[in-house]
Amino acid sequence: MARRAAYTKVERGSFLNPIHVTGMGDKTFRGFQCLNKDCTDFLFIRTETIDPDFEYPCPSCGFVHKAGESTTIYTYKLCDTRDDSLIEEGPFEILHDDYVNESGEYKYCIVCGALKPFELFDFHSARRTGRQGECRVCKQTYNAIKNGTRLAEQHREASQKRRLYTHFKSTGKIDIAEIYKRFENCCFKCGIDLSDDLTAGVAKKEGNLDHSLPVYYLWPLTTENATLLCRECNGEKAGKWPVNYYNDAQLKRLSVLTGIDHRLMAGDPTFNPSAIESLKDPQLRRDPF
Numbered sequence: 001m002a003r004r005a006a007y008t009k010v011e012r013g014s015f016l017n018p019i020h021v022t023g024m025g026d027k028t029f030r031g032f033q034c035l036n037k038d039c040t041d042f043l044f045i046r047t048e049t050i051d052p053d054f055e056y057p058c059p060s061c062g063f064v065h066k067a068g069e070s071t072t073i074y075t076y077k078l079c080d081t082r083d084d085s086l087i088e089e090g091p092f093e094i095l096h097d098d099y100v101n102e103s104g105e106y107k108y109c110i111v112c113g114a115l116k117p118f119e120l121f122d123f124h125s126a127r128r129t130g131r132q133g134e135c136r137v138c139k140q141t142y143n144a145i146k147n148g149t150r151l152a153e154q155h156r157e158a159s160q161k162r163r164l165y166t167h168f169k170s171t172g173k174i175d176i177a178e179i180y181k182r183f184e185n186c187c188f189k190c191g192i193d194l195s196d197d198l199t200a201g202v203a204k205k206e207g208n209l210d211h212s213l214p215v216y217y218l219w220p221l222t223t224e225n226a227t228l229l230c231r232e233c234n235g236e237k238a239g240k241w242p243v244n245y246y247n248d249a250q251l252k253r254l255s256v257l258t259g260i261d262h263r264l265m266a267g268d269p270t271f272n273p274s275a276i277e278s279l280k281d282p283q284l285r286r287d288p289f
């Protein structure tokens with residue numbers, strides 16, 4: 001899917017860069033929490049404006065962070081463990097100069113406008129900050145759109161996916177009797193007899209039907225895709241891809257019983273390609289399958 005990148009361009013609509021971010025993509029800030037222990041405020045100071053004789057009052061509590069001054073965190077006593085005699089005592093204090101100089105570096109993302117730690121921007125040697133203008137999240141999101149892979153990569157979180165889950169979880173068209181028959185009324189994993197759970201083609205106990213290929217990867221629960229598992233085994237198997245739960249002999253047997261390609265179950269987790277396709281169709285997106 002990444003192939004498409006060379007022939008695509010992304011046109012932006014309704015993008016409003018907030019005033020406080022304009023021109024700030026390459027400016028760094030020092031960010032530190034107010035040293036007053038009862039205050040939770042964070043102070044951000046433009047790095048290039050930091051003066052050796054700085055004086056930064058906290059906008060919330062008024063506590064002044066001043067060069068050359070210290071804040072006492074606790075008082076200490078240094079003792080000799082042999083006889084508990086006192087060697088020296090004094091305040092454990094932090095010099096404000098050290099505190100400010102050792103604070104983390106931040107900068108604005110020119111896309112989402114968030115002030116973020118430096119580490120959340122990729123390297124970019126041509127820039128003064130040595131970092132990209134846009135944060136990693138914005139960059140990944142942009143690239144995914146540009147490459148046409150956004151739907152495939154992001155649908156984990158998308159609301160459509162939740163709707164698809166609901167859709168796939170519904171067991172309306174499933175022939176339960178047929179599934180029990182195919183697995184001879186036994187849990188495929190541990191072999192326990194589940195005949196008692198089935199009366200006149202209706203499962204009395206819920207949770208005995210497993211998505212062989214998990215709904216997480218957008219495979220619907222159908223008569224073909226279902227594996228009969230007891231509640232315990234089903235709980236263990238949960239959303240695992242078959243190869244991560246069954247041994248190879250079991251995978252081969254499951255392939256025979258369900259008709260699902262052994263290589264598919266034995267390989268890496270794979271999204272249901274037809275579900276992915278349908279996510280791209282705006283009509284189907286509103287009313288999947």
Ligand SMILES: [Zn+2]
Nearest residue numbers: 034039058061
């Ligand atoms: Zn404060």
Ligand SMILES: [Zn+2]
Nearest residue numbers: 109112135138
């Ligand atoms: Zn961003």
Ligand SMILES: [Zn+2]
Nearest residue numbers: 187190230233
């Ligand atoms: Zn079992």
